[in-house]
Amino acid sequence: MTDDELDALASAYLDGEATPEEVALVERDPALLARVEELRAVGDLVAQPPAGPGDAVRAAQLAAAMAAFDDLGLDGTADPATAELPATPVADAVSDDPDPGGAPVVDLASRSRKRAQTNGAVPARTRRMPAWLPAAAVFVLIGGGLLFIAGQSNLGGSDDSGDETATADFATEEAAENDAVDSGDAAGQAARAESLAESAPAAAEEEVLEEAEAAIATDDAMEDDAMEEEAMADEAAEDADAEAQELAGDGGDFVPENPILLFTEFPDLDRVLDDIPAPRNAETSNCLADLEIDEPLDPVGYLPVEVTGIPAELFVIANPEDGVEIALLLDVRTCAPLEP
């Protein structure tokens, strides 16, 4: 057994997670028992609660939470936040979630309302077209369109746009494999099997890529115009790849965000704004760099989604001045806006 395997055995024994055979193995080996005691000492240290935040902070945080509860307006019989909503793919995804703790449930509308109240501006619920929105939308559409063209031309040659996904998938599988080897037991094998199962969406993505390649084959006229955009797309893909590799190196195994929501039809983005269940950390986004249009645009939510089989990223952006939010759906391979 390697040191890692012995540590895993001692650690599992300490936690009461070892099999009867492993327990017997540990208990007849004084060296392993000594290792258990060493790990127990470490565990005891970690178990010591850190210093609290102080009574004032504690009281303020609990008060803020209760204020949020009051904002919900619960009457003791139902959850108006879901009861009043029509059945949408997003609402279905939320209600079908077997465990509501799967992700932090953050009500973006409430968040922006809170921000708006802080700024003394119009609450986000009274959503209106902000002055900057047309310009931002045009910018996004033009920029996205150029990247889409560049992305398509890229698909005809060396496909750099998929590098991040490929790298990330590889990192995930490698990590799962390593863990399987490390643990050397059925649980490790299960980890590997689960990782492979999770790579299934790649098949759908491949199908989309093939369709894009076929489209390019019939549209040679775009090749000449796409040279400059191709260079831009290469650069963007390299940046994304570098970010993925950085995350892989930093965190050990960068796990790609699987689609959180599956839309079988193009979603009503305005409704999504109200229902989006779990804003995610945009650090893992493929398109965040392309979304950096202007400083006032503040991405407050990010969610990997799949729209009619196309892997996409859903961004919710708020104008910090008035809290008004818009949603954007971008194709993850090209970072171009998806159109209905």
Added chain:
Amino acid sequence: MRRAQHGDRGAVDQLLGRHYDRLYAVCRRVAGNDADAADGCQEALLAIVRGLPRFDGRSSFSTWSYRVATNACLDEIRRRNRRPVAVMETPEPTSDQPAMDQRLTDRLAIDEAVGQLPEEFRLPVVLRDLAGLDYAKIAETLQIPPGTVRSRIARGRRQLSEILGNQTGPDGRHTP
């Protein structure tokens, strides 16, 4: 819990008050500093309040709330990753300082040691040793296979032991 889910304000207040310290402790260990821990804890509390009506009880409230807190704190520290972070120095104990200061020094050293762990090891170790979750619940919380939880906890503890071992005093006792 049921009264809280049905909109009983007093029950919600009581529920949050009862779990606050443990949630903050997890956030503190996950985030590695007070500022991110406070922000993450606040986000977690808001998420818990808003998610309560949809909490179906298939997992315990503790497990669910730890998961929410872990995700909220991870979001918080990732959001701040691009900003410079002040590093807390561990004060050197002096011979005339009483035992209370030693305990403070110990606590800071543990904070620092846990903070040095890579996130992939830190999270399962904290959820196991501080939150007391079993491997299955940690796997569920972090959405990784149980076998991975097992190996990461072991490797995390090993690294912690080595980090703390480097601070072993002349009497051989760990001085975290």
